[in-house]
Amino acid sequence: MTHRHKNTLCFLLAIALLTLRWATPAAACPFCSAASQTLSEEIAASDVVVLAELLTPSGDAASAAGTGADSAMATFRILKTLRGAEKIKDAKQLQVVYFGDGDINKQFMVTGFATERVDWSTPLPLSKHAVDYVKQLALSPDQGLPEKGPDRLAFFMKYFENDDPLLAQDAYDEFARAPYAEIIELGDRMDRLQLVRWINDPQVGPTRRRLYLTLLGVCGRAEDIEMLERLLQYDYQQLKPGIAAMVSVAGLTGSAFGLPIVDELVRAEERRKKQCLDALVACYLKLKGPDGLPLVEERFLSNPAAEYTHVYATIMALRFHGEETDVIPREKIGRAHV
Numbered sequence: 001m002t003h004r005h006k007n008t009l010c011f012l013l014a015i016a017l018l019t020l021r022w023a024t025p026a027a028a029c030p031f032c033s034a035a036s037q038t039l040s041e042e043i044a045a046s047d048v049v050v051l052a053e054l055l056t057p058s059g060d061a062a063s064a065a066g067t068g069a070d071s072a073m074a075t076f077r078i079l080k081t082l083r084g085a086e087k088i089k090d091a092k093q094l095q096v097v098y099f100g101d102g103d104i105n106k107q108f109m110v111t112g113f114a115t116e117r118v119d120w121s122t123p124l125p126l127s128k129h130a131v132d133y134v135k136q137l138a139l140s141p142d143q144g145l146p147e148k149g150p151d152r153l154a155f156f157m158k159y160f161e162n163d164d165p166l167l168a169q170d171a172y173d174e175f176a177r178a179p180y181a182e183i184i185e186l187g188d189r190m191d192r193l194q195l196v197r198w199i200n201d202p203q204v205g206p207t208r209r210r211l212y213l214t215l216l217g218v219c220g221r222a223e224d225i226e227m228l229e230r231l232l233q234y235d236y237q238q239l240k241p242g243i244a245a246m247v248s249v250a251g252l253t254g255s256a257f258g259l260p261i262v263d264e265l266v267r268a269e270e271r272r273k274k275q276c277l278d279a280l281v282a283c284y285l286k287l288k289g290p291d292g293l294p295l296v297e298e299r300f301l302s303n304p305a306a307e308y309t310h311v312y313a314t315i316m317a318l319r320f321h322g323e324e325t326d327v328i329p330r331e332k333i334g335r336a337h338v
Contacts, residue, residue, distance in 0.1 A: 029183060030320050031210040031279040032176035039109075039170050040137050040145075046111035048084035048118055049138060050094070051131065052076035053105050058098055074098035076110065076123065082138035087114040096120040109134050127164045150185040153178055157190070161198060161208070175211055180324055183218060190219040196227065206275035213279035217286035225292075228284040232299055234274075277310055281317035290328050 028034075043049050056075040073095045081088065088094075096110065100123070108123035126134060136144050136155070146152045152174075159171035175183070195216045198204045204212070216224060274280075281300075285292045300306045300314040321328050 028180070029176050029178055029211060029214055030180055030324060031214050031276070031282065032172070033207070034173040034176035035169060035207070036173060038173045038177065039134060040174070042111060043083060043134075043138055046083060046121075047114040048087045048112040049082040050078050050088070050110050050112075051080040051082065051107055051126075051134070052078050052094065052110050052123070053107050054098075054103065054123075055093065057104075072097045072099065074123075076108065079107065080135075082135065084112075084114065087112075087118060094118075094120055096123060098123050100125060107131050124166075127166070129162075130164055130166055133159070133167055133170075148178075148182065150182055150189070153182060153186050154189055157186070160212075161204070172208055172211060183215065187218045190215055192216065192219045192221065192224075195219070196224060200227070210276045210279040213276055213283040217279075217283035220283065220287045222287070225284070225287050228280065228287065229295065231280055232284060232295065274310060274313075277313035278316045278320075281314050282320045285317065285321055286325060286327055290332050293328070293332060 037045075053076065054074060055077050058072050058074040074097070076094050076096065076098075078088070078092055078094060094110065107126050109126055110120055110123045112118040112120045139145070141147050145155055156171040156174040159167045162168040162171065195212045198212045199209055199216065277300075281296055285296065296314060296317075300310050318333050322330055322333050
């Protein structure tokens with residue numbers, strides 16, 4: 001780390017900590033970013049929402065009529081109107097542009113905006129479980145989900161890592177938009193052991209690992225600290241001499257074929273573990289408290305070999321604690337140094 005680089009990092013830390021005096025509670029999950037509009041938001045923003053099944057794929061109706069007109073239009077039978085029944089009155093079918101899978105009888109959610117007529121959006125294909133899910137979302141708050149709060153989040157939490165990618169993503173997006181205060185209220189209803197498994201699962205992407213680390217910071221126990229410390233301390237530079245020795249010995253015995261790839265695999269594993277460093281540091285300090293600061297400072301803030309992105313992620317974790325928790329006194333955060 002150059003002197004100029006170090007000065008830049010000190011400046012960033014100073015700015016982040018100075019802003020704490022004007023800090024307000026986070027409007028949403030602090031380390032999550034919603035990828036798309038949630039299904040609830042899409043339903044609420046639409047004049048009409050229906051469940052429909054595909055009757056005629058695009059092109060079939062035009063072929064049957066002996067004309068090429070409207071060849072992109074598919075015909076759907078309306079099965080259930082979830083919103084805006086007065087806009088479509090007694091309509092039994094709808095036609096909309098659809099180039100997707102021509103699976104007859106498959107169910108879709110179709111939303112529309114009503115002017116002089118209903119302009120339909122692209123149909124969203126639904127699995128059997130997704131149909132029930134969407135029906136629940138479309139109920140009024142007095143019949144279905146509350147508009148906000150831990151009871152609402154508890155419903156979506158059941159769909160984390162669901163086999164249906166649509167439901168798994170929507171559940172994540174709901175949490176990404178939820179105020180941190182509501183996430184805290186959900187604490188004793190979380191499955192802590194499942195969160196730990198997902199955090200350590202290489203098949204779980206960094207976006208969702210950030211969320212699971214944030215949740216573990218709320219519901220975690222002292223026995224989780226050791227696991228978090230292992231993730232923080234995983235260091236390619238410390239493993240590199242051992243890797244070099246292994247490759248060298250294997251070369252002498254004539255069995256070095258393929259071993260150089262071990263070096264890149266170890267590098268890749270470190271990158272994976274550090275992809276969510278902001279949420280990881282925040283979770284660790286939430287459970288460890290002020291006693292966790294020395295390790296964080298040693299590994300990232302005062303370490304001349306630390307990557308800029310790692311230092312910045314650590315600063316954001318410290319800022320989170322200054323804004324959202326009282327686990328670490330602000331004066332201790334202010335004394336954290338680069």
